[in-house]
Amino acid sequence: MKTLIVTADDFGAATEVNDAVERAHRDGVLTCASLMVTGDAAADAVARARQLPTLGVGLHLVLVEGTPALPPEQLPDLVGADGRFRTDMARFGATLFFKPAARAQLRAEIEAQFAAFAATGLPLDHVNAHKHFHLHPTIAGLVIEIGRRHGMKAVRAPVEPFAIVSQVEQSQPDFTNRVADLWAKRLRSRLRSKGLRLPDQVFGLAWSGAVTADRLAALIPLLPPGVTEIYSHPAMTDDYPGHYPGYRYADEFAALVDPRVIGAVDESGARRARFADLC
Numbered sequence: 001m002k003t004l005i006v007t008a009d010d011f012g013a014a015t016e017v018n019d020a021v022e023r024a025h026r027d028g029v030l031t032c033a034s035l036m037v038t039g040d041a042a043a044d045a046v047a048r049a050r051q052l053p054t055l056g057v058g059l060h061l062v063l064v065e066g067t068p069a070l071p072p073e074q075l076p077d078l079v080g081a082d083g084r085f086r087t088d089m090a091r092f093g094a095t096l097f098f099k100p101a102a103r104a105q106l107r108a109e110i111e112a113q114f115a116a117f118a119a120t121g122l123p124l125d126h127v128n129a130h131k132h133f134h135l136h137p138t139i140a141g142l143v144i145e146i147g148r149r150h151g152m153k154a155v156r157a158p159v160e161p162f163a164i165v166s167q168v169e170q171s172q173p174d175f176t177n178r179v180a181d182l183w184a185k186r187l188r189s190r191l192r193s194k195g196l197r198l199p200d201q202v203f204g205l206a207w208s209g210a211v212t213a214d215r216l217a218a219l220i221p222l223l224p225p226g227v228t229e230i231y232s233h234p235a236m237t238d239d240y241p242g243h244y245p246g247y248r249y250a251d252e253f254a255a256l257v258d259p260r261v262i263g264a265v266d267e268s269g270a271r272r273a274r275f276a277d278l279c
Contacts, residue, residue, distance in 0.1 A: 002223055002270035003278070005199060006256065007032040007156075007231040009060055009128070012039030012046075013242055020234035020253040022048050025055045028257035029265050030234075031274050034060035034128055037116040038067040040241065046120045056274025058126035058154075059117045061110065061143065063133050064089055069112035077102035078109065089131065096138045103138060110142050114150040126275035128156035132205075135183040144194055154197040154275035156229060157188035160205045168218045177206060197278045200226035209233065209247035213258035220264040227278060228270070232256070 008021045011033035018041055024030035035045055035057055049057045062068075064085050068075055072083035077095055079085055086092045095102045117124060127134075127147050134140050134155075143155070159181065166172065184202075191198050203219060204211055211232035219230075234256055235249035243249065255261055265272065 002225055002268060003227045003273050004029075004220075004223065004265060004268070004270040005032055005227065005229040005273050005275060006030050007034060007058075007126075007229055008234050008256075009034045009130075009231055010036060010039070010233055011057070011060065012036040012042035012044070014039070014235065014240040015041045015044055016235045016237050016240035016249075017041070017233075018045045018048055019236045020249070021045070021055075022052065024234055024253060024256035025052055029262055029272065030055075030256050031272050032056040032058060032125060034058045034126070035117065035120075035122075036060050036062050036066065036130070037113050037120075038062060038069050046122065049120075049122055054274075056125035056276055057122050058128065058275065059113065059124060061113055061127065061129040061134065063106070063109065063129060063139065064092060064131050066130060068109055069116050070109050075105045075109060078105050089133070093136050096136060106139065107142055107146070110139075110146050114146055118150055123276065124151050124153075126154040126156065127152050132158050132180065132184075135180065135187055137186075140187055140190060144191070144196070148194070152196070153279045155191050156202060156231070157184050157191055157198050158202045158205050159184045159188055160203055161201050161224070162206070164219070164222050164224070165203070165206045167222055168215055171206070180205065197275065199229040200224075202229045202231065204231040209244065209249075209252075211252050211255055212248065213251070213255040213261055216255050217258070217260040217264050220261065220268050220270075223268060223270060227273075
């Protein structure tokens with residue numbers, strides 16, 4: 001049996017993102033959204049989610065390139081001079097691994113973001129992290145520990161089948177994606193050993209910022225059995241405050257409501273689901 005979860009990340013980043021999430025769920029194939037609890041439009045996202053009871057809303061932990069939940073002065077090893085999380089992911093990861101004080105700050109921040117999500121009153125559908133920073137083993141360990149105390153039952157491990165991606169378009173994964181895949185497979189094993197639920201395969205990494213209708217329409221008939229998650233970053237415009245240059249946000253929204261994509265999902269026989277439906 002095929003089960004399909006379609007997730008929008010960065011819910012709460014801006015109203016342009018929230019508009020896209022709401023419309024893609026009402027009129028398209030979107031089943032889940034991952035909430036940035038410290039996003040500029042987080043309150044707006046929560047208000048919309050309360051009106052969308054069939055939308056599975058999870059926590060999109062932001063620990064890099066974003067705003068912390070705790071006061072920046074409590075996170076000296078995690079933030080820059082501007083009070084926002086660091087952007088140097090490689091060095092930041094080393095700091096988290098080797099510096100006990102940084103790990104203590106990280107623990108407090110992850111706890112604060114889980115608590116902020118709980119305060120919304122929304123059921124916790126799933127957990128993932130901005131830039132998939134939960135692939136870092138130190139972060140993964142804390143997410144598992146703290147998340148389970150907050151009722152976390154499902155997590156994304158971004159293991160992407162490169163062979164299927166290459167069938168959609170002739171391409172090979174670059175070095176970065178190959179390294180990420182090794183860490184994702186380790187994370188998958190770790191999560192499963194803790195009894196957490198996760199998709200069997202995830203798509204969106206190779207096409208990050210460009211999950212277009214053409215790609216989805218070609219991908220969906222190729223979905224293997226089991227649980228598949230497709231994630232993207234839809235928005236109504238490409239230039240909302242805080243956007244990443246080069247991301248095709250509007251095209252990603254258009255893909256989620258495209259009749260070809262909706263028809264491909266229907267014809268595939270895949271059951272549309274939230275993470276909560278796996279649990």
